[in-house]
Amino acid sequence: MSDTLGRKRSMILTAGAAGLGALLIAVAPTYAAVGILAPILLVVRRTIQGLAHGGEMPAAGAFIAEAAKPDNGGAWSSLIYVFGTIGASFGVLLGAILAQTISPDDLNSWGWRLAFGLGALGSFAAMLYRMRMRETEIFTKQVAAQGVPQESLLKAVWRARGTAIKIIGLTVGLTVGYYLWTTVLTAYHISVLGPQTPSYHRGSDNSSVLWVTLAANVWFILTLPVWGIVSDRIGRKPVLWIATIGTAIVSVPLLGWVDSSIFRLGVTLFIANFFTAAAASIFPGLLTELVPTRIRTIGVGVPYAIAVALFGGTAPYLQTWMSTNWGLPSFAW
Structure with missing residues (x-):
C-alpha cells in the first residue's frame, strides 16, 4: 500500500500509471479494426488513468503537507491544484491549436492521438524527475521511530472511518463543482450550445471556446x-x-444564464x-491535516477515490436531474 511504500514511491507509480x-489510448485500435474490443480496451485504459489520478492527489497532498511549515501550509497546499491545472491548461491549449490547424475530419481520425501521446511523454518525464526526490523528513523519522508496525494499515484506516466520512463529504462538493x-x-x-447557433462553424467556434x-x-x-x-x-x-456559500449563491443563476454566447461562457467560468x-x-492540505502521518496517503486516498468515482463522473447526470426539476439546461448528451 502507498503508505508502506512511502510518498515518493507512490508518486512515481502514479505518474508512471498515468503515462x-x-x-495505450494514443495507440488504441479503432472499432473498424477490432470491433467491440475497441471500447472495452478504452475503458480499461481509462481505468488505469483513473486509478493513477485517484492515487496522485492524496500522495502529493501528503508530501506537500509534510514538507510545508506550519505558517504556510495553505500556500503550499494550493500548489497541488496550481500545477494540476497548468497540466490541464496545456491540454486545452493543445486542443485549441489542433482545432485551428487540423481539419475536423483529420482531428477525429488521428489528430486526437497526438494529445494523448504528448500527455504520456509528460507523465513519464514526471516519473523520472520524481525518482530524484527525497522522502519527507517527517515520514522518514516516524518510520524510523516506529520500526515494525504493530497494527496493520487496514485496521488503522478502519479506526479512522469517522474521518473518512468527513473526507467524502468535503470531496463531494468540490468534485462536482470542479x-x-x-x-x-x-x-x-x-457539443450542444454551439451547434444551436445559426452562424456556428465547428472548427473556429470550438477553438474560441x-x-x-x-x-x-x-x-x-492565479487565484489559487x-x-x-x-x-x-x-x-x-x-x-x-466563503467557497461554499459563494458557490451556492452563484451556481444556479450562472447555469441558467449561460447560452451559446462565448462572452457569457467566459463570465460564467x-x-x-x-x-x-x-x-x-x-x-x-485540509484533508491531510485530518489524518495521522502513518496512514495519511491511504487514509485520504480511499475515501477521496470513492467520492470522486461516485460524484465526479456523475456530475452531468446530477445536472440533468437539476434541469428536469429546476428548468436548468441539461449537460448530459
Missing part, C-alpha cells in the same frame, strides 16, 4: 495561491465557508472559478 494509460466548471460546461458548449476556457484556467491558477495565503492568515474554515479556487487551494 501508461495515456500511451468537474462542472472545468470540464462539463466546456464540453457541453462545444477552448481559448476562453484556457483564459479561465489561467485565472483559476492568493486563497492559500489568505487561509494562512484567517484560517482554513473561513475560506471554506471566471466567476465560478473564483469560488472554486478558494476551496481547491486548501483542499489537499
Whole structure:
C-alpha cells in the first residue's frame, strides 16, 4: 500500500500509471479494426488513468503537507491544484491549436492521438524527475521511530472511518463543482450550445471556446495561491465557508444564464472559478491535516477515490436531474 511504500514511491507509480494509460489510448485500435474490443480496451485504459489520478492527489497532498511549515501550509497546499491545472491548461491549449490547424475530419481520425501521446511523454518525464526526490523528513523519522508496525494499515484506516466520512463529504462538493466548471460546461458548449447557433462553424467556434476556457484556467491558477495565503492568515474554515456559500449563491443563476454566447461562457467560468479556487487551494492540505502521518496517503486516498468515482463522473447526470426539476439546461448528451 502507498503508505508502506512511502510518498515518493507512490508518486512515481502514479505518474508512471498515468503515462501508461495515456500511451495505450494514443495507440488504441479503432472499432473498424477490432470491433467491440475497441471500447472495452478504452475503458480499461481509462481505468488505469483513473486509478493513477485517484492515487496522485492524496500522495502529493501528503508530501506537500509534510514538507510545508506550519505558517504556510495553505500556500503550499494550493500548489497541488496550481500545477494540476497548468497540466490541464496545456491540454486545452493543445486542443485549441489542433482545432485551428487540423481539419475536423483529420482531428477525429488521428489528430486526437497526438494529445494523448504528448500527455504520456509528460507523465513519464514526471516519473523520472520524481525518482530524484527525497522522502519527507517527517515520514522518514516516524518510520524510523516506529520500526515494525504493530497494527496493520487496514485496521488503522478502519479506526479512522469517522474521518473518512468527513473526507467524502468535503470531496463531494468540490468534485462536482470542479468537474462542472472545468470540464462539463466546456464540453457541453462545444457539443450542444454551439451547434444551436445559426452562424456556428465547428472548427473556429470550438477553438474560441477552448481559448476562453484556457483564459479561465489561467485565472483559476492565479487565484489559487492568493486563497492559500489568505487561509494562512484567517484560517482554513473561513475560506471554506466563503467557497461554499459563494458557490451556492452563484451556481444556479450562472447555469441558467449561460447560452451559446462565448462572452457569457467566459463570465460564467471566471466567476465560478473564483469560488472554486478558494476551496481547491486548501483542499489537499485540509484533508491531510485530518489524518495521522502513518496512514495519511491511504487514509485520504480511499475515501477521496470513492467520492470522486461516485460524484465526479456523475456530475452531468446530477445536472440533468437539476434541469428536469429546476428548468436548468441539461449537460448530459
